[in-house]
Structures are given as C-alpha cells and as structure tokens.
Amino acid sequence: MIEAREITKFYGQGESRFQVLKNISLTIEDGSFTVILGTSGSGKSTLLNTISALERPDGGNIFYDGEDITALSDSELTRLRRDRIGFIFQQYYLLPNMNVMQNVKMGADLVKPAGNKDYREIIEAVGLGEKLKKYPGELSGGEQQRVSVARALAKKPKILFLDEPTGALDEETGRQVLDYICALQNEYDFTVVMVTHNQNIAEMADTVIKMNSGKISEIYTNDTRKNAYEIGW
Amino acid sequence: MLIGIRDMAKLFAISVVCCCAVFVCALFMNYNIDIGAVKDEITTPMGMVIYDAVVATGKVVVGVSGGCLAATTVVLLIFYVKNYIDSHGKELGILKALGYSDMRVAGHFWVFGISVFIGTGVGYAGAMGYMPNFYEAQNGEGLFPDIDPEFHLGLAFCMIVLPTVFFMLLSVFYAFFKLKSPVLGLLKESRNVKIKKGKFDDKDLPFLSDLKRNTLKSRKSLVFFVGFSAFCFSAMTQMSMSMNELASDTFSWMIISIGLILAFMTLLMSLTSVVKGNGKTIAMMKVFGYSRRECSGSVLDGYRPVTYIGFIIGTAYQYFLLKIMVDIVFADYEDMPDYSFDFKALAISLVTFIAAYEIILYIFGRKLDRQSVKSIMLE
DSSP states (O other), X not given: OEEEEEEEEEESOGGGOEEEEEEEEEEEOTTOEEEEEOOTTSSHHHHHHXXXXXXXXXXXXXXXXXXXXXXXXXXXXXXXHHHHEEEEETTOOOOTXXXXXXXXXXXXXXXXXXXXXXHHHHHHHXXXXXXXXXXXXXSOHHHHHHHHHHHHHHTOOSEEEEESTTTTSOHXXXXXXXXXXXXXXXXXXXEEEEEESOTTGGGGOSEEEEEETTEEEEEEEOSSOOOTTTSOO | OOSOHHHHHTTXXXXXXXXXXXXXXHHHHHHHHHHHXXXXXXXXXXXXXXXXXXXXXXXXXXXXXXXXXXXHHHHHHHHHHHHHHHHTHHHHHHHHHHTOOHHHHXXXXXXXXXXXXXXXXXXXXXXXXXXXXXXXXXXXXXXXXXXXXXXXXXXXXXXXXXXXXHHHHHHHHHHHHHHTSOHHHHHOXXXXXXXOOXXXXXXXXXXXXXXXXXXXXXXXXXXXXXXXXXXXXXHHHHHHHHGGGTSOHHHHHHHHHHHHHXXXXXXXXXXXXHHHHTHHHHHHHHHHTOOHHHHHHHHHTTHHHHHHHHHHHHHHHHHHHHHHXXXXXXXXXXXXXXXXXXXXXXXXHHHHHHHHHHHHHHHHHHHHHTXXXXXXXXX
16 A cells, blocks of 8 residues: 655745645555646646655655555665556657567566566557567557566556556557556556546546645545546547 | 857867877988988988988888878767767758758858867977977987078978868768758758668667667767777887887877877867767666666777777787888898887886776766766756
8 A cells, every 4th residue: 555644845946946746645556546636837747756656755754564665765665666666658668679578578577587488468458469579669659668668567567657658649549558557457457556647537537536736635536446448539 | 150169179189189190200201301412411421321311211100190190180080070060960961951052051060170270289389399409319329510400382282281271172082971961861860870770780689789789880980080099109119118219209209199199189079079979878778777887888898809909900010010120121221220019118107007098997987977867857
C-alpha cells in the first residue's frame, strides 16, 4: 500500500517560486487501478513523480507498506525503484540504438536470477513477438509504447506508474495499449497508478483522484470498471 | 546568425590542435628556410652532416606532426559539424521547410573555420615568439653561422590563411552534404539514429553488455578520439623522456607540453560528448533502478580497452620514430648516442596515464550521476 501524507512540492526560486503540490494526502491500495485525473498544470505528473520516488517532496511523507521512503538515501531509493517500481511515459523514452529485445532486457535484467528469459513472454503478450529485432525508429508510436509497456513489466514491478501513456497515440492504438495494460495487470496482479487528462480513461479505474491547482479536488471509486473498448475517447 | 558564440566556444579543441600543429610546423619550416639561406657559409664537413640531419629532421617532424594534426583537425571539424546538425536538426529542418536552400543554410557553417583561424594565428604568433630560443637550441654546438629568425610572409599565409580557408570550405561543403537529407529526417530525432545491424544483434547478451557495445558502435568517431588521446599521451611523454640524450631540454619540454595538451583536450572533448550523448539513456536507467556504478560503467567502461590500445600504438610509434631518426637521419653523425627502448619512460608514462585517466573517468562518472529524468522530460 502507498500512503502519502501532507505532500508539498515547490518549483522555481525567489519570486518565481510556486507551489505545485499543496498538502496532498492519499492512499493507494495494493492491486488497485488508480487514475490521477487533471488538466494541464494541475500538478498530476509532479504528484506521480513524487509518490513514485523519482522526485523528493519538499514536505510531508510517503509510505510504502509502512516504510517512510522520504527518509531513504538516493541509493536506497534506487534500490526501491529497482525492486518494486515500473514506469511508462508518454514519450516512451526507448533507447534508439537498441532493438526491441535489447530495450525490454533493460527491465528484465533487473529481475533476479540474472539471465531470465521471461521477457520474451511479455514481448509476445504485447503483440511484438515478430518484431524482436526492430529498432524504435522502425516502429509506429503504438508499437513503441507497447515496447515500453513490455520493458516496464519485464522487471516484474509491484507498482506500475504511467504518465499519460496514451497521450501521443491515436484512439485505436491508445485503446489497444490500455487493453494490454489491463490484461497484464490481471495476469501479474500489480498496482497501477496512471496520470491522464482524459476523463474517459478514468472509467477504467477502481479509484479516481481528481487534481486541480495542486490540490486533490475529489476522490471517488467506480462501482464497475469499464474496459478499454467500452470507454469513450 | 544561425551558429552562435556558445557553439563556437565548443570548438576550443580544434583551436588547440591547430595551435599545436602550426606552432611546431612554423618553428621547423621557418628554421629550415633561414638556415637554407646560409647553407653556403657552413664550411666544415661535420657542419654539413648536421645541417642535412637538421633539415631532414625538420621535414620529418613537419610531415609527421603536421600531417597527423591536420588529419585530426579534419576529423574533429567533421565531428563537430555532424554533431551540430544532429543536435539542431529541428531548427535546421524548419529552415529547410520554410524554403531556405541547402546551400544557404550550409553557408553559415563557415564560422566553424574561425576556430582554425584563432588556433593557427595563436600557434604562429607563439612560434615567432619562441623562435630565438629554438634557433639557439638548434645550433647548440655552434656548427652553423648565427642566424636570427626572419618573418616569411608566404609561410604565414600557408600556416594561417590557407588552413582557415580550407577548413571554412570543408565545414560548408560537409554541412551541405549532411543537409541534403529530407526535411522530415532532420525534424524527427529518432530518424537521426542510424541503425546498423550487426552479428551481435541476434545474441542474447545481458543488457549492460549490449549497451556497452552499442555505445561504442554508435559513436565510432569518439572511439577514435579517445584512442587518439591515449596515443598522444603515450607517444609524446615517452618520446620526451627518451630524448634526454638525443635532443635539448627545450625540445623535450615542447614535445611533452604539446602531447599533454593534445591528449587532455581530445579526451575531455570526447568524454563530454559521451556524457551528453548518453544523458537520456542514463536518466532512464536511473528511473529503472540501475545503480550509479552500473550507469556510468555501461557508458564509460567500454572506452578503457580503447585507451590501452591507443597507448600501445603510441609506445610503438615513438620508438620507431626515434629509431628511424637515430639510425637513418643522424646515421652519419659520429657523436650520436645509441638509442634503445626506454622501459623507465614506459613505466612512468603508463602509471601517470592510468592515474590521470581513472581520475577523469571518475569525474565524468559523477557528471553522469547528475542526469535526472526531469531534465529529459523538460526537453
């Protein structure tokens, strides 16, 4: 379980200093699908970066299963990300001079014992089994995002953080990527925390946290979760 | 202007290489011209032998050093122009999309030649200033008539103006050649990555081994420069120490200074490019939880064998160069001491090199540590 208490975060210095996160508190249950929903500039990505240990908060505490991660050193945070966390970003951030297999191995090689070959199954699961030797420049946007999904899941994370994963994709490809993520969550039972500005995607979540001007404006749960092909776009 | 002062500042390495090249060439060529003018005044047989040897030495030094440094400058300049086009692909692509011709855009690249002008100018001025000492050292045994350095306009033209014009034209035409790619190719960053499939692509190697190999494979010019820096360090430091009995102290100091400047400038320039070019990769590795050692090691460790190869080649190069000088150029000179491989110089050079290289790698490793995912998200 992830628990955030009174998180604050500032950007800038001097007169240009402004508060991005204003005393945010929230709880994310294990195995849940949580969406952080908000418009551009609402602080949703900063919140994701902070609770995922990519950035340190300026105030407040974040607990992973009761352990305060704000007190951890940089190397301990690295270890935490290595053992428990996976990331998917809007811009994919694949390594351009490495092929699909090599990109996915970036995540897979962090899983012990070394040399595991499970990553091939995940590549198959995202429908790229035929494109193992292709380079990012030879793939469509949707395929690149599926590689980044496989890369993130190959390290068998307990929590998967996604920052606008469909932001750069067309509707059909976006639905396809979300469908893969849901199917893989059912199979591997990890926690999903996704940032999006798309209200429709929130209908796929168990819990929705709405952000506005650095504050949580609303938290609600969906009685029934829709799948990627049932939501509007 | 398309290319700004900050971009020009990055060309410092070119200025330094040009400066060293012109400094050495101007000294020897000016001396050869001046001593040639008083050749008839050398009357003793030993004086004539030494005269022939000194002139031949000058030609060898100018040919080898000047040639090597000129070739290095060509590679450096092409590297910088290519780097500039790769990192400013979007701006250049927009200019092309707006209708600017390839030649009009490429024309702005003449400013890269200014770095050559600055380097050659400083090198020539330095050589002129140092020339009286050099002339004195060349005639240490008093076998030649006393001569004062003369200024030769033709030589200055060949040392400063010709290289500047040549490198300006080279910059423009190479940029023109690079800009001929389609607008979309310049605009889309991922299309700039050249994919060269190799035999290792099919092998299921660990990620870090793949990354190390790909880092080297994708930037071959940097591999050359890192190897070259080790070559310069090895050759020049050992040559300088081995020449104790063969040449004057001034000459030894000149060689070691040029070697160290060249070696460190090239190494720093290469490693800066390595760090810059792998920033995104390192940031993503950190996001995924790779340790500091794994991140910096995967990018920098691959260059270590390259430096040792460069060092070995440098050692062999300086040995054979000195051997040729002693056995062939100065063959008729009776007082020439025997020359054999200097193991002490090798040991000193190797230990110093390893220490310096590891410290520099550590500093650049720390630089890589500072790459954050935030920085790549903001791009």
